[in-house]
Amino acid sequence: MSGRVLVGVKRVIDYAVKIRVKPDNTGVVTDGVKHSMNPFCEIAVEEAVKLKEKKLVKEVVAVSCGPQQSQETIRTALAMGADRGIHVEVSGKDYESLGPLQISKIMAALAKKEDAQLIILGKQAIDDDCNQTGQMTAALLDWPQGTFASEVTLEGDKIKVVREIDGGLETIKINTPAVLTADLRLNTPRYATLPNIMVGSRKLCSQRQNKMQTLFFFRQAGMKVETVEDLVGKLKEIGKV
Structure with a gap:
């Protein structure tokens, strides 16, 4: 494989920060709080850059979705060795409701537009721990997926992935x-040194506006039924079947 790799990089509250809940209990305090790249995204960037250094891929493109401050996260990826960055600007209420499905749709659309051959994401983010974006992106693109990767080897047009599973390892x-998602043992990310930060700040970072359509789902109170027939009857009543 010799092509373009997209790497998702998410801006999260730094792992060393002590989280404080808002007084109204609607979320956590983010204003004035140190943010950094999600640690699993750092591992994803490192793996993509290593593939480029081995001349197995031609270009590494870092992608971040979020407010203006997300460009700082992209600059960190550029300092680590990514060639180019794409910032999909999502702010305000749209950002507050931004979830794995919306991110997956953005990543899938960019993969087509950028003619990417590989997408590498962190297996999860430390703020929501969803562990969904990689799987959803693969489903939307109808691409094979190698999740929880602890070892990645390119073999021509195939990729050998050693996966972390409950029972041990699966190859x-x-x-x-x-689509690959990076687990903790895949690699140790490099530090972004000052000279690389200076180089990274001069690399290209394009900005795109994202028009989101938010769908709201409401959960109703549950109920108990005695038989399958009763269940089907209740579903018919509420228009689900």
């Missing part, structure tokens, strides 16, 4: 294009 081979 799979998947075709490209593909």
